[in-house]
Amino acid sequence: MNVTGSPSANRSAPDNREAIMLAAERVFAKDGYDGSSMRDIAKEANVSQALLHYHFGTKEKLFDEIFRFRATEINGERGRHLDRLFADGATPSLPQLVDALFRPTVELGHDPDRFGNFFSRILVAAANSDDPHTKNLIAQHYDGIAQRFIAAFQKVLPGISHEDAVWAYIFSIGVGMTMMARTGRSARLSNGSCDDSNVELLLQKISAFVCGGMNSLAGAVENAVASSR
Amino acid sequence: MNVTGSPSANRSAPDNREAIMLAAERVFAKDGYDGSSMRDIAKEANVSQALLHYHFGTKEKLFDEIFRFRATEINGERGRHLDRLFADGATPSLPQLVDALFRPTVELGHDPDRFGNFFSRILVAAANSDDPHTKNLIAQHYDGIAQRFIAAFQKVLPGISHEDAVWAYIFSIGVGMTMMARTGRSARLSNGSCDDSNVELLLQKISAFVCGGMNSLAGAVENAVASSR
DNA sequence: CTCTGCTATTTGATTGATCAGTCAGGACTT
């Protein structure tokens, strides 16, 4: 948290801006946007509340800046994964595509050089929000890369319609959310044997589920129709 | 909203308690727990703010009461579905099981006699929350029926391990959340052709995806292992 | 049929706490 070693010294100027963003990310992740106060964030960052307004203006702009920063980081990485997978006219496998979809978000949360999986929680809350401003954030930062993945799904699953590719994307994101939310519910429901902090295993499980789901959605009408009770 | 026909008459006493719960459900669904104020709820219910505290004590108790009421309603119905499917030692199909999992929540949101799909939004927020009290609400009202569904999955997919049945449940709920959140994102990503308000179609798509995912998780190690980039 | 007291319901007014945001000025750097 204290980036420099010095105990009381806030004298290195530009560090505080980043410290505020990291502190705010933690507080927003824990308490949600409305549940977080500028006071709490200031205390977590060890600066005065006024400094938050000096650097970011308003609470909303502070939140937006965190969201923009992380989303750019994550989706840049996701885009580079896609570039690599489709380089030289290659066609990747579905599991490779699914891996590109989830790994960057997951790895941000587990890079020991970077900080906790706090943004994942913020993202989950934002993705399910009804607030127009929050929806707009998602649209602005995530719809572009979503379209790339949807198009990629159509290439990898030749039979699938565009509509079903959109559903496949939406549903897959829903599965990924359960991983990002990290509520510990899987451990509770399995008496401890399902550990949602073992990311590599979790990615394997998710990949199996999501790939199976997509294939089923792409290929099988028969499966779906039988579902009407 | 005004249950009696009379315009200014709040003269029928016991109705206000229910009116407050319905109004609070709407407000909580729209603005979230922390984003909602007792003032707003009182205004929405056309009663004084003090009456909310008279009937429910605190904001938290009001929320808990709504959650308890709806969860009991939904999970009672889900339990009855399970009873019917397994009556006389029968073994249902996987799509039937998935239908029992999602339909009660969805139909609560679309019964014209009842009110909007407001609770779905509350549920989505609660399911992804990190707050201990909210987690406890989920555990208290949803873990029991979850265990029943997990056991049912194991019966319908004989090869599946208990752990994978837990993952299957968790992931399926994640997919269902995308339906309950109703953010309109699918319409945006598909230029309007994917409508998340056509519930029967949506249930079919979800059933196809979830059943495929479960089958894949149950049967295939080979699918998963290939996923490591 | 009316008067009287009892309980449940409802409200306006108010409390102290907390909220996001402002501002004048201090301190450090160049």
Place this chain on the structure above:
DNA sequence: AAGTCCTGACTGATCAATCAAATAGCAGAG
């Protein structure tokens, strides 16, 4: 001296919760 960074003190608004007092419905007594 100019500019950036930073803070303590403050503002008005809004928050959940409280409370005394008003009202309605209903009981039994006369």
